[in-house]
Amino acid sequence: MAYGETQAMTKYEPVIGLEVHVELNTKSKMFCRCSADYFGKEPNTHTCPVCLGLPGALPYTNQQAIDDCIKIGLALNCKISEKSLFERKNYFYPDLPKGYQISQYRWPLTVNGWIEVEGREEIRRIRINRAHQEEDTGKLTHHGGSTLIDFNRSGVPLVEIVTEPDFESVEEIRDYSKKLQQLFRYLGVSNADMERGDMRLEANVSVKREGESELPKYRVELKNINSFRFMVAAVDYEIKRQIEALEIGERLSQETRGWDEDKKCTYLQRSKEEAHDYRYFPEPDLPPFFLDPKKIKEIKNSLPELPWNRAKRYQTKLGIKKNDAQHGRKHKIIPQEIANYLINKKSDINTLLPTQIIEEILDKRVGVIENEEELEKMAKEAMTENPTAVDDFVKGKQQAIQVLIGAVMRRTQGKADAKRAREILEKLLK
Numbered sequence: 006m007a008y009g010e011t012q013a014m015t016k017y018e019p020v021i022g023l024e025v026h027v028e029l030n031t032k033s034k035m036f037c038r039c040s041a042d043y044f045g046k047e048p049n050t051h052t053c054p055v056c057l058g059l060p061g062a063l064p065y066t067n068q069q070a071i072d073d074c075i076k077i078g079l080a081l082n083c084k085i086s087e088k089s090l091f092e093r094k095n096y097f098y099p100d101l102p103k104g105y106q107i108s109q110y111r112w113p114l115t116v117n118g119w120i121e122v123e124g125r126e127e128i129r130r131i132r133i134n135r136a137h138q139e140e141d142t143g144k145l146t147h148h149g150g151s152t153l154i155d156f157n158r159s160g161v162p163l164v165e166i167v168t169e170p171d172f173e174s175v176e177e178i179r180d181y182s183k184k185l186q187q188l189f190r191y192l193g194v195s196n197a198d199m200e201r202g203d204m205r206l207e208a209n210v211s212v213k214r215e216g217e218s219e220l221p222k223y224r225v226e227l228k229n230i231n232s233f234r235f236m237v238a239a240v241d242y243e244i245k246r247q248i249e250a251l252e253i254g255e256r257l258s259q260e261t262r263g264w265d266e267d268k269k270c271t272y273l274q275r276s277k278e279e280a281h282d283y284r285y286f287p288e289p290d291l292p293p294f295f296l297d298p299k300k301i302k303e304i305k306n307s308l309p310e311l312p313w314n315r316a317k318r319y320q321t322k323l324g325i326k327k328n329d330a331q332h333g334r335k336h337k338i339i340p341q342e343i344a345n346y347l348i349n350k351k352s353d354i355n356t357l358l359p360t361q362i363i364e365e366i367l368d369k370r371v372g373v374i375e376n377e378e379e380l381e382k383m384a385k386e387a388m389t390e391n392p393t394a395v396d397d398f399v400k401g402k403q404q405a406i407q408v409l410i411g412a413v414m415r416r417t418q419g420k421a422d423a424k425r426a427r428e429i430l431e432k433l434l435k
């Protein structure tokens with residue numbers, strides 16, 4: 006893809022890599038026994054000497070978190086390292102009381118994977134550099150000139166997944182992020198809720214002249230962006246901003262930028278540190294670990310069918326075309342509705358085309374009874390017809406209403422909206 010055809014003679018290509026952080030939903034934190042279920046809890050109640058970084062406290066590793074990280078790595082076609090160890094990433098900031106984060110740098114748990122993503126036209130492979138294990142930081146809240154710190158999140162297991170700078174378009178970024186979110190949920194390792202901060206995206210963006218083989222000497226890191234939509238907008242904006250800067254002869258530098266949703270632009274947060282600024286060194290309090298190939302095989306066998314493999318299987322074995330699968334969504338038909346239709350009609354799914362099913366459901370909708378009076382009349386009839394159900398409901402047996410809804414649906418030959426019918430019945434029963 007080339008940007009900048011309209012404003013300049015020179016054509017540019019974006020160079021984009023993504024970093025995804027995902028918080029694991031393990032019971033306890035990464036290096037202590039504090040509960041990792043911190044969301045919405047009283048500040049600083051999920052803490053102990055280890056995650057508060059008190060002198061002399063020793064960390065120990067959460068095995069479930071390691072297994073979950075391996076699961077993610079395997080699903081992304083990564084190689085699982087035979088030997089892995091933790092390192093200290095040193096920096097001074099109050100969100101980590103130890104003065105360093107326990108992370109992985111030179112010996113990550115899993116490396117060199119790939120995933121297929123769909124962009125504007127074709128399906129391409131994005132290389133995964135690594136999926137490694139680390140710990141989350143505390144949460145700072147800036148409040149009327151002072152800053153409050155909550156350490157409940159400090160030490161919660163976090164997996165970081167880093168890609169090579171292989172993305173060529175924002176469409177690929179969107180597809181990748183959604184696939185990862187789906188994966189975390191399939192594997193059951195995280196709720197991956199962006200708004201709650203379970204899953205966080207960072208993009209590294211730079212641009213180079215079209216056809217140039219060397220990577221740019223700078224990169225801009227887009228951070229703290231908590232939705233897919235904002236990330237796509239931020240990357241798009243950043244590509245244009247950088248091209249314009251290069252066009253007027255400006256030099257771009259290593260920096261971190263955020264996204265201002267009101268002004269629809271990125272803004273400078275700070276000049277970016279280089280890896281050597283963190284002075285990584287092996288964590289002396291945790292021994293290196295050696296992964297047993299038998300154990301890895303076990304984990305591999307325990308993986309569920311991955312979402313993209315399932316989609317492929319549906320497409321090839323069951324003959325469901327991707328367009329058909331999206332057809333229903335386009336018309337706001339939910340899977341339950343399709344299931345109801347197939348059960349009620351006792352349809353033979355081997356002969357029925359998916360598009361036919363959708364069309365028939367839509368046809369049926371055309372005749373939906375919307376007249377309130379008519380619906381109310383039928384609801385009353387249904388009630389006279391089923392006095393026991395009415396009695397049961399009045400006595401507090403909530404499910405009894407199902408009998409009445411069923412009676413209304415039969416009278417209308419399925420042309421009533423079941424939700425509306427329930428509302429009317431509930432009103433009458435009161």
Ligand SMILES: [Zn+2]
Pocket residue numbers: 034037038039051052053054055056057160
């Ligand atoms: Zn703790």
